[in-house]
Amino acid sequence: MNQSGRTSFATKFGAVLATAGSAVGLGNVWRFPYMTGEDGGAAFILIYLVCVLMLGIPGMISEFIIGRHAGSNAARAYRRLAAGKAWMLIGVMGVLTSMIVLGFYAVVAGWCLLYLYASLVGQLSGDANYVAAYFNDFTHNPVMPAFWAVAFILITHFVVVHGIRSGIEKVSNLLMPTLFILLIVLVGASCMLPGAWRGVDFLLNPDFSKVSSTVFLDALGQAFFSLSLGTACLCTYASYFSRRTNLAKTACQIAIIDMLVAILAGLMIFPAAFSVGISPDSGPALIFITLPNVFREAFASMPIVGYIMSVLFYMLLALAALTSTISMHEIGTAFFHEELHCSRRIGATIETVVCCIIAILCALSCGVYKGLSIAGRTLLDFCDFLTAQILMPVGALATCLLIGWFVPKRIVRDEFTNRGTTWVKVYGIFLFIVRFVCPVCIIAVFLHQAGVV
Numbered sequence: 445m446n447q448s449g450r451t452s453f454a455t456k457f458g459a460v461l462a463t464a465g466s467a468v469g470l471g472n473v474w475r476f477p478y479m480t481g482e483d484g485g486a487a488f489i490l491i492y493l494v495c496v497l498m499l500g501i502p503g504m505i506s507e508f509i510i511g512r513h514a515g516s517n518a519a520r521a522y523r524r525l526a527a528g529k530a531w532m533l534i535g536v537m538g539v540l541t542s543m544i545v546l547g548f549y550a551v552v553a554g555w556c557l558l559y560l561y562a563s564l565v566g567q568l569s570g571d572a573n574y575v576a577a578y579f580n581d582f583t584h585n586p587v588m589p590a591f592w593a594v595a596f597i598l599i600t601h602f603v604v605v606h607g608i609r610s611g612i613e614k615v616s617n618l619l620m621p622t623l624f625i626l627l628i629v630l631v632g633a634s635c636m637l638p639g640a641w642r643g644v645d646f647l648l649n650p651d652f653s654k655v656s657s658t659v660f661l662d663a664l665g666q667a668f669f670s671l672s673l674g675t676a677c678l679c680t681y682a683s684y685f686s687r688r689t690n691l692a693k694t695a696c697q698i699a700i701i702d703m704l705v706a707i708l709a710g711l712m713i714f715p716a717a718f719s720v721g722i723s724p725d726s727g728p729a730l731i732f733i734t735l736p737n738v739f740r741e742a743f744a745s746m747p748i749v750g751y752i753m754s755v756l757f758y759m760l761l762a763l764a765a766l767t768s769t770i771s772m773h774e775i776g777t778a779f780f781h782e783e784l785h786c787s788r789r790i791g792a793t794i795e796t797v798v799c800c801i802i803a804i805l806c807a808l809s810c811g812v813y814k815g816l817s818i819a820g821r822t823l824l825d826f827c828d829f830l831t832a833q834i835l836m837p838v839g840a841l842a843t844c845l846l847i848g849w850f851v852p853k854r855i856v857r858d859e860f861t862n863r864g865t866t867w868v869k870v871y872g873i874f875l876f877i878v879r880f881v882c883p884v885c886i887i888a889v890f891l892h893q894a895g896v897v
């Protein structure tokens with residue numbers, strides 16, 4: 445229990461692993477590598493690093509402050525920290541955003557689960573056309589994509605109902621180290637392939653000619669998505685942190701783990717793809733069409749190794765996705781449980797039902813119900829766009845404004861420095877960044893998107 449009488453994470457290590465589990469997900473293993481490939485390799489990585497340092501870490505600390513100080517679900521936390529009901533809407537928006545993210549994320553996570561199954565039973569061993577047709581048939585099937593997405597949400601539900609310590613923390617303590625080991629094995633195998641250095645070179649050699657304003661936008665959007673910022677996720681997890689947790693240090697640790705996993709994912713995908721001369725595509729095609737071919741061709745002389753690599757890879761994806769979906773689910777579960785004064789089980793069930801409905805609609809929009817589209821995008825793409833490009837940055841902006849300008853400075857300082865005991869010297873820099881730098885940068889991104897600058 446923490447001071448507010450709520451459960452907290454049992455150990456600091458568990459808290460860091462669970463929060464890092466939220467950050468590490470499909471965003472790192474799939475989105476980051478292809479964006480790096482498209483946006484100039486190491487040049488993109490450098491810009492991304494600056495975004496994480498300047499905006500991501502201060503944004504994370506701001507959410508942590510709100511969550512830990514309030515010790516409650518996101519909506520109540522925002523209401524508690526600032527007088528004025530309007531701020532509560534930011535928390536409620538976070539809850540809604542996380543439901544939409546979970547809805548579409550579960551669809552892609554469900555694809556990973558199916559691919560794990562398919563590689564286990566050897567269904568992915570055909571040639572390039574076969575794998576492309578396999579993916580196409582599957583996504584156009586009226587039942588299967590929705591089935592796997594719902595299965596993924598149910599697995600998530602099962603973990604979350606067990607609570608913070610025996611559900612979320614236990615599972616993160618097991619999955620995160622497993623994930624790391626899988627990643628290292630896959631990076632090792634990929635980098636030992638003949639000609640792998642070309643992939644490493646592609647990933648790590650900066651190509652500044654590709655850097656444009658879109659690259660900055662991509663980097664910023666990716667930083668928000670990858671650090672789970674702006675969905676009230678970090679705020680919800682921080683409400684289970686102990687009073688002794690150093691918030692700034694924790695944010696830095698999570699950002700480092702997140703970055704490391706992203707770069708390792710790049711070092712797993714590109715060397716293998718380049719060694720067999722397949723150019724890494726972007727979008728879903730990369731992991732669901734291109735990579736099965738890469739595994740098959742790269743290990744053509746040792747099919748059993750190719751088989752193992754493929755199974756390990758989809759297991760890695762599914763586990764990474766699971767630690768993220770757990771965190772998204774917890775936001776709504778805590779909200780319903782505390783605001784509707786119902787049991788945690790009922791809270792989790794409401795969250796599961798709503799997210800399953802969103803997921804089913806998103807899954808169908810990719811195949812049978814192509815008509816289910818908004819503004820020319822399938823529902824799945826639209827949900828991705830709406831959350832990553834609009835709702836998450838708005839949430840992050842509002843959080844920075846709240847911490848920088850509206851919450852009494854005594855609270856911010858006490859939470860940041862643990863009542864004047866740690867990181868006192870950095871406090872001024874943090875405050876300056878959340879007051880000025882973060883809001884200006886996020887607003888600039890919006891203006892750019894709207895075509896104003």
Ligand code: PHE
Pocket residue numbers: 466467468469470471472542545669670671672673675677768769771772
């Ligand atoms: N950070 C996760 C990823 O990189 C996605 C996520 C977004 C998780 C929002 C929680 C909340 O895949």
